[in-house]
Amino acid sequence: xxxLPELPDFAKNAINLASPRLGSEIIFATDDFFADKSRVLxxxxxxxxxxxxxxxxxxxDGWESRRRRDGGHDFCIIRLGVGxxxxxxxxxxxxxxxxxxxxxxIDACVSATDPTERTRWTEILSPAELQGNAHHFLxxxxxxxxxxxxxxxxxxxxxxxxxxxxxxxxxGIDPDQIMELSAxxxxxxxxxxxxxxxxxxxxxxxxxxxxxxxxxxxxxxRREPGNxxxxxxxxxxxxxxxxxxxxxxxxGNFPDRCSVExxxxxxxxxxxxxxxxxxxxxxxxxxxxxxxxxHKFQIDPLKETGPVNYVKLNIYPxxxxxxxxxxxxxx
Numbered sequence: 001x002x003x004l005p006e007l008p009d010f011a012k013n014a015i016n017l018a019s020p021r022l023g024s025e026i027i028f029a030t031d032d033f034f035a036d037k038s039r040v041l042x043x044x045x046x047x048x049x050x051x052x053x054x055x056x057x058x059x060x061d062g063w064e065s066r067r068r069r070d071g072g073h074d075f076c077i078i079r080l081g082v083g084x085x086x087x088x089x090x091x092x093x094x095x096x097x098x099x100x101x102x103x104x105x106i107d108a109c110v111s112a113t114d115p116t117e118r119t120r121w122t123e124i125l126s127p128a129e130l131q132g133n134a135h136h137f138l139x140x141x142x143x144x145x146x147x148x149x150x151x152x153x154x155x156x157x158x159x160x161x162x163x164x165x166x167x168x169x170x171x172g173i174d175p176d177q178i179m180e181l182s183a184x185x186x187x188x189x190x191x192x193x194x195x196x197x198x199x200x201x202x203x204x205x206x207x208x209x210x211x212x213x214x215x216x217x218x219x220x221x222r223r224e225p226g227n228x229x230x231x232x233x234x235x236x237x238x239x240x241x242x243x244x245x246x247x248x249x250x251x252g253n254f255p256d257r258c259s260v261e262x263x264x265x266x267x268x269x270x271x272x273x274x275x276x277x278x279x280x281x282x283x284x285x286x287x288x289x290x291x292x293x294x295h296k297f298q299i300d301p302l303k304e305t306g307p308v309n310y311v312k313l314n315i316y317p318x319x320x321x322x323x324x325x326x327x328x329x330x331x
Contacts (some may be wrong), residue, residue: 010087011165015189018149018164019043021206022184023081025115026063030074032218034099035158037076043200046160048095064099064158073155074101076329077115077127082185083147086124086167088139092161097132101157104130115148122146127154145169155204159291168235175330178241182311182326183207187235191310192274194229195219198320201230209294210322218253218320227316228255230324231277237264237309238328243284243297245313246323251291255315260284262308277312281305286316 017321018024018041029037034056040063043165052059086108102260107121115121124140151162168187181207182188190201198218203210219228240262247254261280265273283305284297299305301324313324 002091008088008139010139011090011137011163013189014045014087014167015025015163015184015202016079016163016257017080017082017084017086017166017168018162019081021203025079025081026076027037027079027306029063029065031065031067031078031156032063034058034272035060037063040076040162041078044159046092046094059158060095060158062096062158064096065153068156073152075150075152078149078151078162078164078217079114080147080164081121082147082168083110083145084166086140086142086147086166087166088137088165089125090161090165091128091130091136091138091145091159092163092308093130093132093134093136093158094160095133096158096160099158100130100132101155101159102130103110103127103154104136104159105152105154106140107150107152108142109148109150110144110146111148115150115189121150128208152252178327178329179236179238180325181234181236181328181330182232182324183235185235189233193230193231193235193329195216204230204321204324205232206323209246213249214322216248216250216320216322219249219318221303222282222318226313228318229314231273231310231312231313232326233323234309234311234326236330237307239307240283240299240305240311240326240328242299242327244323244325244327245289245321246325247289247291247295247320250291250320250321253319254291255317255319255321257288258284259284259286259314259316260311261314262305262311264306264308265310273310277310280310280312283308283311
């Protein structure tokens with residue numbers, strides 16, 4: 001696999017809008033003879049299996065078209081499960097060495113239905129040069145949210161993964177309706193955590209319960225004083241009504257207790273927020289947790305915490321959770 005470079009800011013401070021977890025999928029490709037188009041959006045890193053072949057030739061983990069002989073080029077269309085403001089993309093050609101496309105470009109559109117031949121597209125990434133077996137972090141110049149992308153390979157070849165980094169478009173709000181303020185679909189995102197030795201922290205904001213113990217956030221075994229924590233920026237600022245902490249599949253490694261703090265802050269710099277979090281007010285005092293259990297904690301209405309847009313989940317002393325959900329009335 002290619003070496004992952006330092007993530008640019010647009011990738012650090014956004015989520016992958018093209019993740020299948022959000023309902024994103026490839027709805028069309030001009031050709032995927034060698035490798036099925038659906039693989040290119042997989043959340044897992046690509047793999048290479050040296051001796052794996054199928055009826056079409058060498059099996060590759062990604063999307064790969066046949067060699068073009070007609071002077072045209074290949075493309076695919078991605079329907080984003082959640083439309084959003086796109087900050088940039090990662091075109092990953094891991095393991096594609098003599099069969100990667102020399103260049104890629106991307107168009108976008110907003111549509112209530114799947115695009116047709118009459119759909120008007122806007123180019124958000126002009127043709128960019130690619131290398132084999134490498135990540136290509138490419139910023140986009142976008143000012144409105146989009147929900148469909150058309151990715152062009154010039155002229156053909158294979159791409160292991162496509163990541164689309166951005167901020168979901170949360171749409172309108174009803175201040176009298178309790179909503180999941182932390183949901184990715186509402187624009188929620190993980191800002192920071194002190195440790196994420198196991199699992200992917202961002203998945204704690206996804207829908208459904210964890211599929212297995214790897215589908216969550218888990219820290220290493222703590223051998224020093226203190227506790228572990230994770231900070232989430234809510235998609236909508238709001239007054240919290242109740243909190244769900246799910247330890248699904250975590251049995252011998254769930255945290256003993258948890259607590260939640262929060263604040264209303266306009267600072268977007270991650271390091272600044274981490275420092276500020278030491279002084280945030282308590283929303284939920286320490287609560288006992290159980291293994292493999294969905295906990296629902298009502299917030300004491302007498303606690304005048306006011307609206308918040310950041311929350312910090314503390315776990316004592318360490319361990320893993322599968323999901324965190326913050327419910328409240330948006331402001």
